[in-house]
Amino acid sequence: xxxxxxxxxxxxxxxxxxxxxxxxxxxxxxxxxxxxxxxxxxxxxxxxxxxxxxxxxxxxxxxxxxxxxxxxxxxxxxxxxxxxxxxxxxxxxxxxxxxxxxxxxxxxxxxxxxxxxxxxxxxxxxxxxxxxxxxxxxxxxxxxxxxxxxxxxxxxxxxxxxxxxxxxxxxxxxxxxxxxxxxxxxxxxxxxxxxxxxxxxxxxxxxxxxxxxxxxxxxxxxxxxxxxxxxxxxxxxxxxxxxxxxxxxxxxxxxxxxxxxxxxxxxxxxxxxxxxxxxxxxxxxxxxxxxxxxxxxxxxxxxxxxxxxxxxxxxxxxxxxxxxxxxxxxxxxxxxxxxxxxxxxxxxxxxxxxxxxxxxxxxxxxxxxxxxxxxxxxxxxxxxxxxxxxxxxxxxxxxxxxxxxxxxxxxxxxxxxxxxxxxxxxxxxxxxxxxxxxxxxxxxxxxxxxxxxxxxxxxxxxxxxxxxxxxxxxxxxxxxxxxxxxxxxxxxxxxxxxxxxxxxxxxxxxxxxxxxxxxxxxxxxxxxxxxxxxxxxxxxxxxxxxxxxxxxxxxxxxxxxxxxxxxxxxxxxxxxxxxxxxxxxxxxxxxxxxxxxxxxxxxxxxxxxxxxxxxxxxxxxxxxxxxxxxxxxxxxxxxxxxxxxxxxxxxxxxxxxxxxxxxxxxxxxxxxxxxxxxxxxxxxxxxxxxxxxxxxxxxxxxxxxxxxxxxxxxxxxxxxxxxxxxxxxxxxxxxxxxxxxxxxxxxxxxxxxxxxxxxxx
Amino acid sequence: xxxxxxxxxxxxxxxxxxxxxxxxxxxxxxxxxxxxxxxxxxxxxxxxxxxxxxxxxxxxxxxxxxxxxxxxxxxxxxxxxxxxxxxxxxxxxxxxxxxxxxxxxxxxxxxxxxxxxxxxxxxxxxxxxxxxxxxxxxxxxxxxxxxxxxxxxxxxxxxxxxxxxxxxxxxxx
Numbered sequence: 001x002x003x004x005x006x007x008x009x010x011x012x013x014x015x016x017x018x019x020x021x022x023x024x025x026x027x028x029x030x031x032x033x034x035x036x037x038x039x040x041x042x043x044x045x046x047x048x049x050x051x052x053x054x055x056x057x058x059x060x061x062x063x064x065x066x067x068x069x070x071x072x073x074x075x076x077x078x079x080x081x082x083x084x085x086x087x088x089x090x091x092x093x094x095x096x097x098x099x100x101x102x103x104x105x106x107x108x109x110x111x112x113x114x115x116x117x118x119x120x121x122x123x124x125x126x127x128x129x130x131x132x133x134x135x136x137x138x139x140x141x142x143x144x145x146x147x148x149x150x151x152x153x154x155x156x157x158x159x160x161x162x163x164x165x166x167x168x169x170x171x172x173x174x175x176x177x178x179x180x181x182x183x184x185x186x187x188x189x190x191x192x193x194x195x196x197x198x199x200x201x202x203x204x205x206x207x208x209x210x211x212x213x214x215x216x217x218x219x220x221x222x223x224x225x226x227x228x229x230x231x232x233x234x235x236x237x238x239x240x241x242x243x244x245x246x247x248x249x250x251x252x253x254x255x256x257x258x259x260x261x262x263x264x265x266x267x268x269x270x271x272x273x274x275x276x277x278x279x280x281x282x283x284x285x286x287x288x289x290x291x292x293x294x295x296x297x298x299x300x301x302x303x304x305x306x307x308x309x310x311x312x313x314x315x316x317x318x319x320x321x322x323x324x325x326x327x328x329x330x331x332x333x334x335x336x337x338x339x340x341x342x343x344x345x346x347x348x349x350x351x352x353x354x355x356x357x358x359x360x361x362x363x364x365x366x367x368x369x370x371x372x373x374x375x376x377x378x379x380x381x382x383x384x385x386x387x388x389x390x391x392x393x394x395x396x397x398x399x400x401x402x403x404x405x406x407x408x409x410x411x412x413x414x415x416x417x418x419x420x421x422x423x424x425x426x427x428x429x430x431x432x433x434x435x436x437x438x439x440x441x442x443x444x445x446x447x448x449x450x451x452x453x454x455x456x457x458x459x460x461x462x463x464x465x466x467x468x469x470x471x472x473x474x475x476x477x478x479x480x481x482x483x484x485x486x487x488x489x490x491x492x493x494x495x496x497x498x499x500x501x502x503x504x505x506x507x508x509x510x511x512x513x514x515x516x517x518x519x520x521x522x523x524x525x526x527x528x529x530x531x532x533x534x535x536x537x538x539x540x541x542x543x544x545x546x547x548x549x550x551x552x553x554x555x556x557x558x559x560x561x562x563x564x565x566x567x568x569x570x571x572x573x574x575x576x577x578x579x580x581x582x583x584x585x586x587x588x589x590x591x592x593x594x595x596x597x598x599x600x601x602x603x604x605x606x607x608x609x610x611x612x613x614x615x616x617x618x619x620x621x622x623x624x625x626x627x628x629x630x631x632x633x634x635x636x637x638x639x640x641x642x643x644x645x646x647x648x649x650x651x652x653x654x655x656x657x658x659x660x661x662x663x664x665x666x667x668x669x670x671x672x673x674x675x676x677x678x679x680x681x682x683x684x685x686x687x688x689x690x691x692x693x694x695x696x697x698x699x700x701x702x703x704x705x706x707x708x709x710x711x712x713x714x715x716x717x718x719x720x721x722x723x724x725x726x727x728x729x730x731x732x733x734x735x736x737x738x739x740x741x742x743x744x745x746x747x748x749x750x751x752x753x754x755x756x757x758x759x760x761x
Numbered sequence: 762x763x764x765x766x767x768x769x770x771x772x773x774x775x776x777x778x779x780x781x782x783x784x785x786x787x788x789x790x791x792x793x794x795x796x797x798x799x800x801x802x803x804x805x806x807x808x809x810x811x812x813x814x815x816x817x818x819x820x821x822x823x824x825x826x827x828x829x830x831x832x833x834x835x836x837x838x839x840x841x842x843x844x845x846x847x848x849x850x851x852x853x854x855x856x857x858x859x860x861x862x863x864x865x866x867x868x869x870x871x872x873x874x875x876x877x878x879x880x881x882x883x884x885x886x887x888x889x890x891x892x893x894x895x896x897x898x899x900x901x902x903x904x905x906x907x908x909x910x911x912x913x914x915x916x917x918x919x920x921x922x923x924x925x926x927x928x929x930x931x932x933x934x
Binding site: 016017018048052053054055091093095096097098100102104107108109110111114116118119120122158159161162361362364365368371485488489 | 790791792793794805807813826853854855856857858859871872873875880882883884885886887888890892894907908909910911912930931932
């Protein structure tokens with residue numbers, strides 16, 4: 001079965017690239033036949049030939065062979081197989097917009113293959129390179145995903161990253177948005193009904209004016225109606241006009257109120273759904289999206305949808321009803337004059353559309369120039385000290401002025417176009433008016449004609465009404481684009497499925513004892529590059545474990561797996577002997593405390609921040625937690641004590657103070673497992689001692705996992721695990737590892753000691 | 762003047778790290794790699810232009826597998842003919858960008874701009890972010906970077922056909 005994500009990636013390749021969405025079945029069969037039916041594990045496209053021309057070449061990797069399939073202009077394929085055993089090394093040479101991968105055999109021999117590709121293919125080719133390199137090193141990798149999936153995912157990764165959402169049928173997006181109106185059917189009907197009423201009523205005054213002229217004023221002037229009869233009917237007409245205006249004002253009020261409230265309600269529902277859904281999504285989702293992009297979906301996109309629902313939809317429907325209504329009234333009043341006015345309508349709509357497109361293009365150019373102006377501002381204002389220090393004020397003034405003039409030129413160009421367009425439209429309307437007069441007047445003056453002066457006046461009044469709906473319809477495409485784009489950005493988040501899902505009847509460990517077992521755990525964020533490679537260990541309750549190793553070795557990933565921020569790609573993680581995937585994740589995480597290198601504190605009081613981990617904690621527990629965390633003293637020294645409001649992200653506190661509050665927060669629920677990820681690495685020595693004292697108090701009676709750069713801080717660890725390249729390469733107590741000659745830990749420890757001796761007086 | 766003198770020394774020192782321009786030998790060997798060195802003490806290297814757009818023929822950095830600079834060639838003419846040809850050959854690959862000859866269409870989609878172009882290297886579709894604009898290069902011409910990081914170069918817009926110029930009007934100039 002094809003997964004939805006893969007289907008989307010295939011769609012993206014088809015829509016946006018010139019390359020195949022997957023390897024053709026015949027090619028695949030042909031390669032596998034060459035390999036005695038051994039399956040293709042990964043494939044990619046090498047899209048540059050030796051002459052650096054774009055081409056199509058498939059590169060497929062199997063268990064023992066790499067195949068390079070060249071496709072000539074006639075579509076004929078030639079396959080070249082290279083046994084992986086012959087490859088001794090790979091050399092990757094990155095260029096400006098390309099990479100050359102050279103497969104080398106024995107030293108001095110000609111290369112086994114030279115594969116060239118553009119940046120678009122880089123990720124898929126890197127997957128292949130990664131697997132080959134691991135095989136050269138003698139490691140094998142379990143590959144969970146299908147080669148088609150990995151290929152399409154790799155090729156589209158940059159598009160998916162740049163494009164928050166996947167382009168689909170815009171109308172489908174609108175219908176999906178319309179579904180959000182369902183709970184508010186009554187309000188919607190009320191608003192739409194008022195809008196229809198408003199539109200129809202708007203047509204009445206012109207009609208009444210014509211009626212007044214033809215049936216009252218003219219008969220009175222010709223003497224066929226007496227003054228009293230004329231006035232009697234006139235009062236009715238005036239009454240009807242007043243009533244029309246009243247109904248119009250009332251329905252306008254109802255329409256505006258109903259639809260703006262409706263828009264707010266729908267936007268609120270979308271925001272709520274979006275935020276609630278985001279809370280359930282896995283960390284993978286958040287690491288793949290920019291924070292600003294996610295925030296704008298909740299704020300500005302939902303706001304834009306409110307505007308669309310409250311005004312956009314209504315205006316378009318109003319414009320359509322108005323045009324149909326006007327056309328019907330005009331043709332029914334006098335079909336000849338009616339046609340003069342209605343036939344040019346498509347031409348008007350087209351001219352608005354063309355003008356809109358032209359303006360969009362001009363605005364695009366102007367916005368580009370405008371961004372050059374803001375670029376200078378964002379460069380120089382934060383860097384004003386540098387500007388002044390190098391005495392470059394005049395240069396910056398010139399840079400700004402040049403761009404400022406350039407942007408004004410563009411906007412003047414825009415003004416030149418639209419200021420011409422509107423008079424031209426008005427001129428066209430005037431021409432129509434003249435035409436109406438030319439055709440109408442002889443018929444009005446001709447006594448035998450059916451065209452009355454009242455009908456003629458009504459026509460003139462209707463003419464003033466039909467320009468606005470035409471303009472609205474002309475702008476519809478742009479409005480629809482903006483709204484569907486916003487709706488789609490929201491729906492994309494709503495359609496993302498959480499990766500961590502609890503089973504139907506999850507197990508609750510009450511309480512967690514703290515035994516943590518890794519059984520052959522492997523993990524890759526992207527399905528290919530394994531960060532954790534076949535790791536096994538068994539930690540007993542109450543042990544303190546130190547993870548040591550270079551940056552990028554996989555230490556933090558291990559702790560992320562312990563709290564199930566991610567699921568292991570293969571192998572099992574057991575908590576007190578129970579597979580972590582069978583646990584109630586929320587309940588389990590409640591019994592785990594985490595202290596991170598950069599503690600995130602929320603806007604609010606210190607009390608609220610400490611209580612964040614246990615909102616119902618009593619005040620004694622809060623103070624006790626703060627005391628244990630060595631935070632109580634500095635908190636009480638503040639004028640507002642625990643009620644001190646800390647700024648956004650706790651920036652009014654020093655790093656060490658924030659860290660101690662985060663420790664108090666972590667220990668308040670009395671967690672059975674404590675994770676300390678570089679908890680003391682970003683603070684000064686004095687603060688570190690205080691934090692270390694606090695941590696020493698905390699570790700008693702809990703299973704603790706600590707990651708620390710300063711190895712001396714892990715002296716109290718029961719065991720140390722040295723992690724290198726995703727594997728446990730050494731383990732033992734501090735003393736055992738120190739005494740291990742040629743050991744990594746020993747080397748690291750000695751290096752730190754030397755650094756300490758050299759720089760600390 | 763002290764600063765200028767020091768700068769010159771630094772460059773010279775780097776050049777002297779393995780070999781000077783005069784004695785540096787660069788060759789493409791049978792294994793397909795570029796080797797640089799002196800007196801047979803050679804290292805496999807990759808070439809990088811320090812000023813790819815403003816001074817493409819000057820300051821070519823030769824780097825080993827660990828990306829450590831082995832030599833800095835201040836100008837290609839300092840090398841002997843064979844070495845120069847080898848470096849020039851390597852620079853063709855290292856400096857590869859697709860050169861746009863015709864723009865067929867530019868369309869806006871959700872958050873990206875979709876381009877269909879004919880390049881000197883073949884037909885290509887690519888995407889840029891809506892707020893990514895072409896870069897005006899110091900040596901002339903414009904450079905577009907697509908979402909994958911691929912680069913598309915336009916040398917002189919005025920030499921392109923009218924339709925292409927019309928397409929590019931909003932993005933260039």
